Amino acid sequence: MIDLKIHYLSHYDMEQWGELKFANPNDACFDLYCAMPKQSVELQTGDRMIVPTGVRVEIPLGYELQIRARSGLASKNGIIMGNGIGTIDVGYKNELFVIFEKSSGAMVDMDGNRTVDMPFVLERGMRIAQACLKPITPTNLETVEDLTDDHNRGGGLGSSGVK
Secondary structure: OOOOEEEEOOOOOHHHHOOOOOOOOOOOOEEEEOOOOOOEEEEOOOOEEEEEOOEEEEOOOOEEEEEEOOHHHHHHHOEEEOOOOEEEOOOOOOOOEEEEEEOOOOOEOOOOOEOOOOOEEEEOOOEEEEEEEEEOOOOOOOOOOOOOOOOOOOOOOOOOOOO
């Protein structure tokens, strides 16, 4: 088992949220909370916000911390992370932030019915993202004159079709 050291900043509400933890013992990720100073902020479609989590971490050598979106926020509210998956490198020891983006909140269900796009109210203490410690592979970047083409299938960007 690997230890991830967590430092809670003064704006993290330990009394309300408790220490960060895995919801279940075999979960891959643990949740991060919204530790913004305001109690709530309304996000309209297209709005982006950098959200503080109130925590710093010390990542062990040979690992990265990935910050990922929570699926319920995306599917129910159109909330995505502006950078997809965030990577926190071992040398970063400042507060963790999440880039929150309100995409279209209109949802089309399996019957083709569309819901109405609504604003999203981000609240202090809301679980906004999940974090996962992942091992990295040390990589040597090597400059070459050309690449072998023995396994190059060509195409790219949808060239294999969708069916």
